[in-house]
Amino acid sequence: MDSVTAFQYAEPEAFLSPRLRAAAVRWLLVGTALAFLALFLALPLAAVFVEALRQGFDAYLAAIVEPDAAAAIRLTVLVAAVAVPLNVVFGVIAAWAIAKFDFPGRSLLITLIDLPFSVSPVISGLVFVLLFGLQGWLGPWLQAHDVQIIFAVPGIVLATVFVTFPFVARELIPLMQEQGTLEEEAAVVLGAGGWQVFRRVTLPNIKWGLLYGVLLCNARAMGEFGAVSVVSGHIRGLTNTMPLHVEILYNEYNFVASFAVASLLALLALVTLVAKSLVEWRLGETRGASQPDGAP
């Protein structure tokens, strides 16, 4: 009997009850995840702001209002202001077509929408150089008509539109498929025209999903580096967007200015994250309330 008792006390379970062990595992997992996030996300983010403010707030401000930086900010906002609305329109039309109609080529269209996600942004940029560049297919014709697309703003906009195309459509397709067409049919039977159906029935039902897509689309449009870098030509004050400007400043060892501009992009990311969580919360609420046969 004695030996058996001694043996039982030697078991580790004797010190740690199953409940405590479960807690230990939980804290170990949570701790690891938090440590990882701190090391790879929070620390670099903090570093951006620390570096940007290393020589004080005045230097920080000066780096942002300096003409080339201001031009880069303006260009970035302009590009996003063109690319995001374009992709909202394309995205809504494509999602509507895919979710509410059945037509030949539907699955091909779904695949094509995903294309920008699956190719490297550098390739996306190169495609436009090959199309519109001097040696490209349309280059000679464009030059003859004095239209400049590559190494100019139109090229940057085109590349950004291409890279950010999937965000709105991808967000809306599952949402619109889930909602079906019954409410639209009900609206038509009640005498609503196509535009009235869209504005009064479809749009209110997809508005949070749409906003979510717009946020992601905007964040990517302002932050895109690869594709824009290929088509921009890096002309200071003319074709530099913020991400490109950050790189140039950094390569010139102008760390404070570089991090100052980068901190704006980081701020944009933070604002997007907060807005995204808010929208996600609303989206969850409306989806939860949308069950057609929900309990009374």
Added chain:
Amino acid sequence: MSIEVLGVAKRFGDFTALHEVDLKVETGELVALLGPSGSGKTTLLRVIAGLEQPDAGDVLFDGASAVARGARDRGVGFVFQHYALFRHMTVFDNVAFGLRVRPRGERPGAAEIRSRVAALLRLVQIDRLAARYPAELSGGQRQRVALARALAIEPKVLLLDEPFGALDAQVRKDLRRWLRRLHDEMHMTSVFVTHDQEEALELADRVAVMGQGRVEQIDTPDAIYDRPANPFVYQFLGNVNRLPCVVVGDRVELSGIFVDRLDRPPNGEGDAVLFVRPSEIDLLPGSAGLDGDAVVRFVAFTGPTVRLEVAPANGGPLIEVEVPKQAYRALDLRVGSRVFLRARRAALFPPMP
């Protein structure tokens, strides 16, 4: 407004939903489209509403073709199976929708919309729910909102797709009678789709039984129950025993049951199937000298009636019999008792392939 469906056919890919269907609904009538799922009843309703374009045929409203007009311009009221309420709008806004989307010239003013919606909500008895959202309503309340919304455009034709499908048994019964009263008071022509024969028979002036994309029979509830035109209608409307038998001369040879009256006389000799409803069979006790030629195998008490399964003594399929509880008590039967069966009426059909 009368509705006439002339030779309407509709296919979805390889599936034929409707084979050249004809149907006439008189002004002020309430007609049920009754059939199992996949019989084409909902498709027919959607064709009448203009939500589906027929591949062939025509739909006439008061004699004028409506096919060229889309659903938007037909001015019919449509109640969807799961109501399809606008989930982001309150009950009030749902009901007001049909008035608010009218062209500017025909649109009533805000005050008039308010009073008309309030009147409709009172009519369907949910005026206290005007500010709620559809997600906050019970199934029966949503049904009433859907109805008020459809009635807001003052339709001459009201179409309802399984209007009571998603409701509890008790709520269904109440709403059914209430809908009938509403139909009579509003002087509409109504068509509703259902798979529930009791609902169709109780509510409709006439019932169109549909199967596999065809109208099998259209008649008053009484006639359709008593004189089904074919085996499909017979089977679909209530329980029925199908007893294989042989016709010799003008006599039906069948073991275990006497037949008093044949609704459909034999159509030539040979194999046939006798259709007898369980409730149209009488039980007679065997007497001392004359033992019954069927044996009671199973007894179930289902409320006011008693359901028995009786096996003919010399083989053959089980026959289902339904008798009032009192009659059953008087017979003093139990499982194993021998009885005679007598069908008050039956119908003879050729055997099904």
